[in-house]
Amino acid sequence: MTPVNAHVVLVGPMASGKSAVGRELAGLLGLPLSDLDAGIVARHGAITQIFARHGEEHFRALERGELLAALAGEPAVIATGGGVVLDPRNRADLAGSTVVELQIDAATAQRRLGQDSSRPILAGPDPIAAWSAVLADRAQHYSSLATITVDAAAGTAAEVASAIAARLPQNTVTRRTP
Ligand SMILES: Nc1ncnc2c1ncn2[C@@H]1O[C@H](COP(=O)(O)OP(=O)(O)OP(=O)(O)O)[C@@H](O)[C@H]1O
Ligand SMILES: O=C(O)C1=C[C@@H](O)[C@@H](O)[C@H](O)C1
Ligand SMILES: [Mg+2]
DSSP: OOOOBOOEEEEOSTTSSHHHHHHHHHHHHTOOEEEHHHHHHHHHOOHHHHHHHHOHHHHHHHHHHHHHHHHHSSSOEEEOOTTGGGSHHHHHHHBTBEEEEEEOOHHHHHHHHTTOOOOGGGOSSOHHHHHHHHHHHHHHHHHHHOSEEEESSSSOHHHHHHHHHTTSOTTBOOSSOO
């Protein structure tokens, strides 16, 4: 029997559109969206507060818990947080899923991040320099996990989602024909 690709997992740097494109893609495929950051916020409160009160290590543990729960659940589009690839256990658990890397350039990130202060990893005087440094650290992980890579700076979130849907393996679980 052909193996089934249970989940479509979106990875990439902050502001690459994992949440926004994830929503569109889930709608296109008729699958639920599991947004790991949103799950953490719903259960544990704002990300800035989690970092401030308990530190990044605690946040990463919550993030791992959300990822494991999503992977164990029904087929879904999973919008990860940008740092999910830091934990080697997460990387091992993601291997085997359809993993879509969303790529954007720094100018696009700067435009999208605007005055948004909800990402503690970018706190400080120069958020876009921080964004670039963080991406440089993680880029290798995104690309080695990815089974599909898309330019997520070109087009609307809906257009990026359509471009992904067109490239999904034929055995991807969907409730609608993409
Ligand atoms: N293709 C797109 N075109 C225009 N705006 C976009 C696009 N994709 C995302 N955005 C906007 O950019 C901002 C960041 O997107 P989003 O929150 O989806 O990124 P993310 O990858 O989930 O970031 P994080 O890693 O912090 O969760 C949002 O305001 C979103 O609406
Ligand atoms: O790239 C990161 O490390 C992060 C990205 C966001 O999605 C959140 O998960 C959080 O702000 C940390
Ligand atoms: Mg997001």
